[in-house]
Amino acid sequence: MLNPLWLRTFVTLVDTGHFTQTANKLFMTQPGVSQHLNKLEQACGHQLLLRSRSGIELTEAGSRLYQYALSQARAEAALLGSLDEDNPYNGICRLACSGALAQLLYPRLLALQAKHPGLKVHMEAAPNARIINEVQQGDKDLGIITAPPPRGLFNEEEIGTQALCLVLPASAGTKASADTSTDETALPSIDELKALGLISHPDAAHYLSLFFAHSKHEGYQDAFAEDFPVSSYINQLGQILLPVSLGLGFTVLPLSVAEQFSDRAKLRVCVGNERVFEPLYLIHKRQRQLPARFDTIRALIGSVLTGSADHSVPQQHTDSHS
Numbered sequence: 001m002l003n004p005l006w007l008r009t010f011v012t013l014v015d016t017g018h019f020t021q022t023a024n025k026l027f028m029t030q031p032g033v034s035q036h037l038n039k040l041e042q043a044c045g046h047q048l049l050l051r052s053r054s055g056i057e058l059t060e061a062g063s064r065l066y067q068y069a070l071s072q073a074r075a076e077a078a079l080l081g082s083l084d085e086d087n088p089y090n091g092i093c094r095l096a097c098s099g100a101l102a103q104l105l106y107p108r109l110l111a112l113q114a115k116h117p118g119l120k121v122h123m124e125a126a127p128n129a130r131i132i133n134e135v136q137q138g139d140k141d142l143g144i145i146t147a148p149p150p151r152g153l154f155n156e157e158e159i160g161t162q163a164l165c166l167v168l169p170a171s172a173g174t175k176a177s178a179d180t181s182t183d184e185t186a187l188p189s190i191d192e193l194k195a196l197g198l199i200s201h202p203d204a205a206h207y208l209s210l211f212f213a214h215s216k217h218e219g220y221q222d223a224f225a226e227d228f229p230v231s232s233y234i235n236q237l238g239q240i241l242l243p244v245s246l247g248l249g250f251t252v253l254p255l256s257v258a259e260q261f262s263d264r265a266k267l268r269v270c271v272g273n274e275r276v277f278e279p280l281y282l283i284h285k286r287q288r289q290l291p292a293r294f295d296t297i298r299a300l301i302g303s304v305l306t307g308s309a310d311h312s313v314p315q316q317h318t319d320s321h322s
Helices: 004-016 019-025 030-044 060-083 099-115 128-137 190-196 204-214 241-245 255-259 292-308
Strands: 049-052 055-058 091-097 119-125 142-145 154-169 198-200 230-233 251-254 267-270 276-285
Touching (some): 004 030, 091 128, 154 190, 154 204, 154 241, 154 292, 198 204, 198 251, 241 267, 251 255, 255 267, 276 292
Parallel strands (some): 198 230
16 A cells, blocks of 8 residues: 555656755655655666656656556545535444334335435344344444343443234134124133144243233133143244144234234234333444444334334333343
């Protein structure tokens, strides 16, 4: 790499045409200017200037180097100018969250990107532990997790909640409960659920434990995920409700997932008399100053999560242990 100080001296010398004027302009001695030129010629392996009584003339190599130095100066000026810009609709935002949240947020984020093509959204669905690790390592800019992060490592804020629901086949239920299959407040008994079997998935035990512990339904507080026989297992969010719709079992998921299922009529979605809400925390690496585009992303996420919450019933905040 050519020494930028030598290049600066060389450009000034070409512009002024005189060693003395160059020395005065750069607050150097004339021998210092000559030394910079000699070192630059040695580094390039070519003579750059021809001296004459009328002044100096560039050689072919000198002319090319002069144009190169000017282009470098322009590039540096453009870079320094861009550092002062903080466009709220330009740049990359790397976000990690659960699959359920990705399903809810990604279409809205894509709509924002379509409106502002300079804003590039990179989203990844991941479990809490991986999200925390990737934000800490700098692989992701923002993360949304369902439990407070380790103290001292992140800036965090509770940005919203997601409601959980119990999902059964539409045909599930006794004669007594069949008439209430469309009533979201009606919950099945533990025996009914055991008879159906659990459609398990990576977050099933966490969601089930959370829902049962805080639903205030008779018998639920004493039940655990291990109590239910597993009817099927799938790790693809978009497929979890397929076996439920076919009558093969029940599961627990965020309400937004059930609401977006294509065969919603084949499901019986139960939220109970008092809905269970899981808190959501937006995190980024501590002491990192985020550009303005992340305020844009954060505002959109907050509006989606607030808009998806049902405020007609009190929100019951719970502790998550995923």
